[in-house]
Amino acid sequence: MSDLRVSRVGRVVSEGVTDFITRQVPSPADDSVVIRIKASALCGSDLHIFKAKHPSVPLPATIGHEFSGDIVEVGKHVRGLTPGDRVTVEPCVACGVCEACLHGEYGSCDQLSFIYRKGDGAMADYIMVKASSVYRLPDSLSYEAGALIEPLAVAVHAVRRADIRIGESVLVLGAGAIGLLVAALAKRMGAAEVIVSDYSAFRLDMARTLGATRTVNPGAGDSLEDAVAAATAGKGVDKTLECVGREETMIQAMTLLKKKGLATVVGIFENPQVTIPVMRLVNHEIRIQGSQGYCWDFPIALKMAGEIDLEGMVTHRFPLEGLQQALETALDRTQNTIKIVLKP
Numbered sequence: 001m002s003d004l005r006v007s008r009v010g011r012v013v014s015e016g017v018t019d020f021i022t023r024q025v026p027s028p029a030d031d032s033v034v035i036r037i038k039a040s041a042l043c044g045s046d047l048h049i050f051k052a053k054h055p056s057v058p059l060p061a062t063i064g065h066e067f068s069g070d071i072v073e074v075g076k077h078v079r080g081l082t083p084g085d086r087v088t089v090e091p092c093v094a095c096g097v098c099e100a101c102l103h104g105e106y107g108s109c110d111q112l113s114f115i116y117r118k119g120d121g122a123m124a125d126y127i128m129v130k131a132s133s134v135y136r137l138p139d140s141l142s143y144e145a146g147a148l149i150e151p152l153a154v155a156v157h158a159v160r161r162a163d164i165r166i167g168e169s170v171l172v173l174g175a176g177a178i179g180l181l182v183a184a185l186a187k188r189m190g191a192a193e194v195i196v197s198d199y200s201a202f203r204l205d206m207a208r209t210l211g212a213t214r215t216v217n218p219g220a221g222d223s224l225e226d227a228v229a230a231a232t233a234g235k236g237v238d239k240t241l242e243c244v245g246r247e248e249t250m251i252q253a254m255t256l257l258k259k260k261g262l263a264t265v266v267g268i269f270e271n272p273q274v275t276i277p278v279m280r281l282v283n284h285e286i287r288i289q290g291s292q293g294y295c296w297d298f299p300i301a302l303k304m305a306g307e308i309d310l311e312g313m314v315t316h317r318f319p320l321e322g323l324q325q326a327l328e329t330a331l332d333r334t335q336n337t338i339k340i341v342l343k344p
C-alpha cells in the first residue's frame with residue numbers, strides 16, 4: 001500500500017532565509033505512522049530559528065512542531081490507529097532510559113529533543129512519527145484547533161504547576177499565544193480574577209474574549225500596580241505567570257504577588273541574565289518556579305480544547321509555499337498576529 005509519497009519540507013537555511021527540500025516519504029517503520037499534514041502553526045521558537053537566534057538549533061534546520069493531519073499509513077506493529085484517523089502529535093522526543101524518563105517524568109529527560117530538530121519538521125506535506133506520540137482528534141475539533149493542542153499543552157502544564165485554586169487572583173504577564181491560553185485556563189480552573197497585561201490592544205481584546213476579567217495596557221498609560229491593587233484590595237495576587245521573558249515582567253511577577261504568593265516563569269528569556277528584587281523572597285516569602293513544555297498534558301489539553309476558541313486565535317493563514325511570508329508576517333509588529341497557520 002505504499003504509493004510513492006513526495007513531501008515538500010520547509011527549512012530555515014540562514015538568518016531570514018527559507019527554502020523547501022523535496023523528500024520521498026517511505027513506508028512507516030513498524031512502530032510509526034505517516035501523517036498527511038493539514039494544518040501546521042508557527043511558534044515563537046520557529047521565529048527564534050528564523051532569526052538564527054535559537055541556542056540549540058544550528059542552521060539549516062527544518063521547522064514546525066504544532067500540527068494536525070490525517071494518518072495515511074500505519075506500521076505493522078501499530079495498534080489503535082488506522083489510516084483516515086484525524087490526529088495531532090506530541091512533538092518531543094525523550095530517551096526513555098534516563099532517570100527522569102524511568103520515573104515517568106519524560107518532560108525532564110536528559111536528552112529531551114523535538115522531532116523537528118531531528119530533521120522532521122512539520123512545515124511539510126507528510127511526516128512520519130512514532131505511534132506512541134499520536135493523539136486522535138475528537139470530531140468536534142478542526143485541524144486548525146488540532147494544530148494548537150501543542151501550545152495549549154504548554155499552558156496546561158504551566159497552570160497545573162501554578163496550582164490555581166477556586167477564587168484566587170491571577171496575573172498573566174504577556175498576551176502572546178501562551179499567555180492567552182494560560183489566562184483562558186486559569187479562569188476555567190476557578191480563578192476569580194484573571195488580570196492580563198500586554199502592550200497590544202488587539203491581544204488584550206482577545207484576552208477578554210478568552211476569559212480575562214481585567215486587562216492592562218501599560219503602553220496606553222494603564223497602571224498595572226493600580227489594577228492589581230484594585231483587584232486585590234491592595235494585597236497583591238495569589239499567583240503570577242510570566243509569559244514574556246523580560247526583566248521588567250520578571251520583576252512584576254515578583255513584586256505584584258501577595259505575601260507567600262507563587263510566581264511561575266514560562267517566558268523564554270533572550271537575555272537570560274536579569275536583576276531581580278531578591279529580598280522579596282525573604283521578606284514576603286514568595287516562591288518562584290519555572291514551567292517548561294509538557295509532560296502528560298496532551299490528554300488534558302485535548303479535553304479542554306472544546307472549551308476554548310482556539311480557531312479564534314488563528315489570525316493569519318498561508319499555503320505551505322507561503323512559509324517565508326508567514327515568518328515575515330509573524331515578525332512584523334504592525335500586523336496583529338496571534339497564531340499563523342500554514343496549510344499544505
Ligand SMILES: [Zn+2]
Binds near residue numbers: 044065066
Ligand atoms: Zn511551540
Ligand SMILES: [Zn+2]
Binds near residue numbers: 097098109112
Ligand atoms: Zn530520558
